[in-house]
Amino acid sequence: MRISEEQYGDHIGRYRSVLYLCHRNADPDAVGCSFALSRAFGGAIGAVDDLSRTGASLANVIGAHVLINPRVEDYDLVVVVDTSVGMQLGDRLPASYALVDHHLDDGLLESALFYIQNPANSTAEIVWTILKENGKKVDKMAALGLLAGMIADTGRFKRATPNAFLAASEILEAGGFAYEEALEALFVPANISQRIAVLKAASRSQVMRQGDWLVACTAVNSFEGSAAKALVDLGADAAFVAGRHGDRVRVSARCSREAARRGLNLAKLLGEVGKAHGGDGGGHRSAAALEAAGEPSAILDACRKKAAESLP
Ligand SMILES: [Mn+2]
Secondary structure, three states, X not given: OEOOHHHHHHHHOOOXXXXXXXXXOEOHHHHHHHHHHHHHHOOEEEEOOOEOHHHHHHHHHHOOOEEEOOOHHHOOXXXXXXXXXXXXXXXXXXXXXXXXXXXXXXXXXXOOOOEEEOOOOOHHHHHHHHHHHOOOOOOHHHHHHHHHHHHHHXXXXXXXXXXXXXXXXXXXXXXXXXXXXXXXXXXXXOOHHHHHHHHHHHXXXXXXXXXOEEEEEEEOOOOHHHHHHHHHHHOOOEEEEEEEEOOEEEEEEEEOHHHHHOOOOHHHHHHHHHHHOOOEEEEOOOEEEEEEOOOHHHHHHHHXXXXXXXXX
């Protein structure tokens, strides 16, 4: 059942113990939103498997205590935060849950007890509206968490909408801190294994040209997201990076603004390829991921073919 931001307090108030659950590799948006919601309405914070490096840095700065792989059955209600497809939760998705999210996918909506899903730049913007419409005041750390989530999900406001700027301004004023503090909370120096993975991904990448479009595909076994982003920064219009994780294959994809504007939709593309290979995928138009079974090279081929079909 879809509810409005204003109705959130009424709904959440019906449950005694609440767990805010972040997706695997929880990012600053997931961590900051869970923290702000738990401060305002009560509840614990959990994440599946691990936090991303920037997510962990933010949790440390704001003092968010994130339980890794908590027992979901110990809570009256689990609120899934910033997550659009079940695969991001491994097998931790409980039968009944609520959802607060900003992705395009509708996979988790139908089974949710109640949900708020708007196509905002970040879940943090939605959470900010929830807090305002329920008359909740934020303290400095909750505000810092939300702003950090917005900074991360908008690429430091490169992709920000007018509403994102408006929310950021209100959050800064409510939290009484300098913008720079939120930037610093996200600062993590790239470690050597990440830099090696990204350089390997670039040196092994295969580039296909179609007209003026360049699509890069490559495989590494860690930091697929960073590698895909780096390939787009280097000049690819779209990049697909596969990695093997146990018996599963993960593909991270990124594309340029121009490619997304001209019709490439990576959330849809990876959802289709993931499902065709016994898994699933989703995310955003220009940044998405899938998890599936099979050979990395075959899955990358399928991604490349579909990307070629969607580009003019
Ligand atoms: Mn997000």
